[in-house]
Amino acid sequence: MTPARFAYARPTTLEEALGILARGGEEAAPLAGGQSLMPMMAMRVARPALLVDLNRVAGLDAIALEGGVLRIGAMARHAAVLAHPLVAAEAPLLPRALEEVAHPAIRNRGTLGGSLALADPAAELPACMVALDATIVLASAGGERRVPAADFFQGLYATARRSDELLLRVEIPRAAGWTPWFAEVARRRGDYALAGLAVMARCTAGRIVEARLGFCGVEAAPRRLPAVEAALVAGEDAASRLPALLEPLGSAEAPAGYRLHLAQVLLRRATEALHAAA
Amino acid sequence: MLPPDEPLAEIACTVNGRRVAGRAPLRQTLVEWLRTELGLTGSHVGCAHGVCGACHIRLDGAVVRGCLVLAVQADGSAVETIEAATGPEVAALREAFVAHAGLQCGFCTPGMILQAAELLQREPSPSREAIRDHLSGNYCRCTGYHQIVDAVASAAAALQSGGVEGA
Ligand SMILES: Cc1cc2nc3c(=O)[nH]c(=O)nc-3n(C[C@H](O)[C@H](O)[C@H](O)COP(=O)(O)OP(=O)(O)OC[C@H]3O[C@@H](n4cnc5c(N)ncnc54)[C@H](O)[C@@H]3O)c2cc1C
Ligand code: FES
Ligand code: FES
Numbered sequence A: 001m002t003p004a005r006f007a008y009a010r011p012t013t014l015e016e017a018l019g020i021l022a023r024g025g026e027e028a029a030p031l032a033g034g035q036s037l038m039p040m041m042a043m044r045v046a047r048p049a050l051l052v053d054l055n056r057v058a059g060l061d062a063i064a065l066e067g068g069v070l071r072i073g074a075m076a077r078h079a080a081v082l083a084h085p086l087v088a089a090e091a092p093l094l095p096r097a098l099e100e101v102a103h104p105a106i107r108n109r110g111t112l113g114g115s116l117a118l119a120d121p122a123a124e125l126p127a128c129m130v131a132l133d134a135t136i137v138l139a140s141a142g143g144e145r146r147v148p149a150a151d152f153f154q155g156l157y158a159t160a161r162r163s164d165e166l167l168l169r170v171e172i173p174r175a176a177g178w179t180p181w182f183a184e185v186a187r188r189r190g191d192y193a194l195a196g197l198a199v200m201a202r203c204t205a206g207r208i209v210e211a212r213l214g215f216c217g218v219e220a221a222p223r224r225l226p227a228v229e230a231a232l233v234a235g236e237d238a239a240s241r242l243p244a245l246l247e248p249l250g251s252a253e254a255p256a257g258y259r260l261h262l263a264q265v266l267l268r269r270a271t272e273a274l275h276a277a278a
Numbered sequence B: 001m002l003p004p005d006e007p008l009a010e011i012a013c014t015v016n017g018r019r020v021a022g023r024a025p026l027r028q029t030l031v032e033w034l035r036t037e038l039g040l041t042g043s044h045v046g047c048a049h050g051v052c053g054a055c056h057i058r059l060d061g062a063v064v065r066g067c068l069v070l071a072v073q074a075d076g077s078a079v080e081t082i083e084a085a086t087g088p089e090v091a092a093l094r095e096a097f098v099a100h101a102g103l104q105c106g107f108c109t110p111g112m113i114l115q116a117a118e119l120l121q122r123e124p125s126p127s128r129e130a131i132r133d134h135l136s137g138n139y140c141r142c143t144g145y146h147q148i149v150d151a152v153a154s155a156a157a158a159l160q161s162g163g164v165e166g167a
Helices: A014-027 A037-042 A078-083 A085-090 A093-098 A112-118 A124-131 A226-234 A238-245 A256-277 B030-036 B088-099 B109-122 B128-134 B146-160
Strands: A007-009 A028-031 A050-053 A063-066 A069-073 A135-140 A143-148 A153-155 A166-173 A178-185 A195-204 A207-216 B008-015 B018-025 B056-059 B062-065 B078-080
Touching (some): A014 A135, A014 A166, A069 A085, A069 A112, A078 A112, A085 A093, A093 A124, A112 A166, A124 A207, A207 A256, A226 A238, A238 A256, B030 B056, B056 B109, B088 B146, B109 B128, B128 B146
Antiparallel strands (some): B056 B062
C-alpha cells in the first residue's frame, strides 16, 4: 500500500501552481483532497511522477454569489459546500446530493474540483453540474477557458481538461423557480451510486415547463438527454424512452440491465415527485 | 520498510499541542508517521486506502483519514490524535463505549470516537439514523454496530443532562 516514488511541490499561488504543472507535463498530477488520488496511488493504479499539492494555494476555495451566478472554488471541500448557506439558497440540489457523497471524514477533505476532474462515472457531483447547467472554469499558464458541464465530461474518467490545466471554479446560474430533485440507489449510505439521478425542473401552473437531467452510475459519463427532457415537459412517459437512449455500464455487481432498470425507476420517482411539487 | 535512499521531507507542525520538527519519507502517510516516528499508536491502520476509518485523526480541527494525507502535508498544521483528544464529547463517549460494550477488540474505537465526537459537537441530540449515517465510513469487524450506536446515543443523552464527569 505504499505509493510509487514521486516528487512533491507545494505552491502557494495559482501562477506558481500553473507553472509547475506546465513543466511537469503528463506526469504531473494536482493533489486536491487526495480522497481518490491517494487510494489510487496506494494501489498503484496512479503513479504520478510529480504531485502538485493545491492545499496551500490561496483563494481556490471561495464560495460567493456574483452577478446572480454562484461561484464555487475548486478547492471547496465537500463539507463546506454541503453546509454553506449560499449553496443551500442558490443550488439546493448540491447539498441534497452531497449527503450521498462518501462519509463525513472524506467530505471534510475531498473537494468539488477533485470530484469533477476525476469524473468517476458513479460520482454524484458531475451529474449535478450537468443538471445545473454549470460552467467549468479552467486555467493554464496561457489563460482561462470556460467549458459547459455538458461538454466537460467525455467518458470514463475522461474530461475536457488538458494536463496543464487546473479547475478553478464552477459557475452555477441562478435558478429561481426551478425545483431540484436528486436520489440514488447504493449498497450502503455513502457508497458510490449504482445509479443516481439529478434533475432540475422549472414548473409553472402545475406543469413542468423545462427540465434538465444527468444520471450518475449509469453511463460512462453524465450527459443531457434532450428527448427525455422533452418527454418530461410534454407529460409523456419519459422513462420508457431510456432503453433506446442509454448505454448503461455493466459490472459484476450491477449488470447493464439492472442499471437501466434503476435509471427508469429513478426517473419515474422524479417525475412523480416533481409533478406533485409543481 | 522503505529503502534507505528514500527522499525525505521536512515537517514542522504541532501534534497534540506539542511542537514537533522532524522528517518523513515523502511517500509516507501521516498516520504511519505518527505511529512510527512519534510513537502515537492510537490511530490504527486498517485498510490503508481510505475505506475503514481506523486511522482517523484531527487535522486543523477536522476529522480526516490519516492514511489519505501525506505526512509532509501536515507541515505547518495542527494534528490531534486520540491520545490527546479531549472535550466533553470525547469524555462522554469514552464512558458510554465502556458502559454499552461498544467495543470488543478496540481496533476501530479511536476512529469511531473521533468521528462520533464531531457529530455530537454539531448535533447534540442526533437520531439513531443520524448516528448510523455519521459513522457509515467507520468499519467495525466485531460489535455488529448496535452497541456503538447505543453508546453514541447514550453519550448524547448524558451530555444533554449534564451528567458527564470531566466535561
Ligand atoms: C471510501 C470512499 C468513498 C467515497 N465515496 C464517494 C461517493 O460516494 N461519491 C463520490 O462522488 N465520491 C466518493 N469518494 C471520492 C471523494 O468524493 C473524493 O473526494 C473525490 O472523488 C475527489 O476529490 P479530491 O479533492 O479528494 O481529489 P484528489 O483525490 O486529490 O484528486 C482526484 C483527481 O482530480 C485531479 N484534480 C484534483 N483537483 C484538481 C483541480 N483543481 N484541477 C485539476 N485537476 C484536479 C487529481 O490530479 C486527480 O486526478 C469516496 C472516497 C472514498 C475514499
Ligand atoms: S486505514 Fe485509513 S481508512 Fe482504513
Ligand atoms: S471492536 Fe473490533 S473492530 Fe470494532
